[in-house]
Amino acid sequence: MSEKFDVIVVGAGPAGTSCAYNCAKNGLKVLLIERGEYPGSKNVMGGVLYRKQMEDIIPEFWKEAPLERPVVEQRFWMMDKESVVQFGYKGLEWAAEPYNNFTVLRAQFDQWFAQKAVEQGALLINETVVTECIVENGKVIGVRTDRPDGEAYADVVVLADGVNSLLSKQLGFHREFRPDEVALTVMEVINLPKDKINDRFNLEGNHGTTIEIFGDSTKGNLGTAFLYTNKESLNIGVGTTLSSMIKAKLKPYELLDYLKKHPMVRPYLEGGESAEYLAHLIPEGGFNSVPRVAGNGVLVVGDAAQLVNAIHREGSNMAMASGQMAAEAIVEAKKDDDFSENSLNRYKEALFGSFIIKDLEKYKDAAHTFETYPQYFKEYLPMMNKAMSKFFTVDGTPKREKQKEIMRSVTAEKGTFKVMQDIYRAWKAVK
């Protein structure tokens, strides 16, 4: 295997495969290395794939990719113990081309996508762990794998090795991540017949719904839960920052079972058959945790570069876009035959000029704010539920008086100044 390539990509997830696809399409000699039995066998995602960034790589991919359902409705739940405040949007423009997003099952999707890269000419090698980058004179020149004589060389090595990115840590691109920079998420795939899903979620044909659940879904800890519809199964999952999990001494699978048994959730799952249980970390450190992304002969993309917008559940789309930007930088670098950090910084410039870093920058203080001030999830969500209950319960009290009572109950508990302060702080964190 000690062959010379133009590009070696480590990891055949959305970021790595996108990079490999675009490099191969531009005539570069690409080696794509995956540690799992097949691409997708180590990857986990709640299940929403955005159309735009995938379409930028493969136009009209929805005509052939293994997708579950186009999402026509997105709901948000603010849940308390026996109640929920909901809002959402359903629009049939999302049910037709070009669509907005789809639910997917990643083990199938990733295999399909990697196959597309192979069709462009990339060489895919599965079941191979890259143990380290080969560095010579301060430049990455290849990779060492766990195969006998398993060294391979290239002008550029792209690290798409996921949230744990041991390789970029080895290179000193980032220190070990802290427990508050990652979210531990567990999920289950639960089989349910199509007509049951359509009845329960009020859907027609192949239309899909996503529900994001805040509040009691994480027992008030910083995190979210989700319930997504596939063709003939549901994905249900829950995650919090690892630091919250540790602090609250939560067992993630017990939190998942708590959610599944929750009276607001249970009816959707009734009669379903568990098919798979999955755990994964999500890099949620945001803007402040983005590591160095370019070096001499090396680039970092996707989860490995912490490119996740947790508030908008965007990750795989950012992974794909970053992989494409990396490929474009490599193609340019190849023209100049210059693979120095200076040359490859084209990627960094593209990344920082794009929606990816702009969005991460926008929310850079959000996670820290909500972790430091737990009252938003722990106090305001239950208050909101109580307020709605009071307002909509007809008991002969005039509405204006009800409004006053609700406002009084909020400010009495916390004091007007505290409430104003909390509102201002939350607004500042997401503005």
Next chain:
Amino acid sequence: MSTTNIEEKQFLLRFKCDTKSHLTVLDHDVCMTQCPDKLCTVFCPAEVYKWEGKRMQVGYEGCHECGSCRIGCPYQNIKWEYPKGGHGIVFRLA
């Protein structure tokens, strides 16, 4: 049936086990003397870690390779590697 506990959840999974553990507790005394809560036994999503009074039992065969133990161990007492290529957990769906 929908699962109700971790044993049932783990039973749904396919693993291609290596004979050698990819997870190593570096010093069991640290767990014993410095870590009263044995946090890894709480947050590990696959219940890989079990405290056996004097040492930490590591059931690496059921590991999801998420990385939480490496990041979450308060004493950086867990050496965490990937299983050999093609080994470890094999997700079939999501």
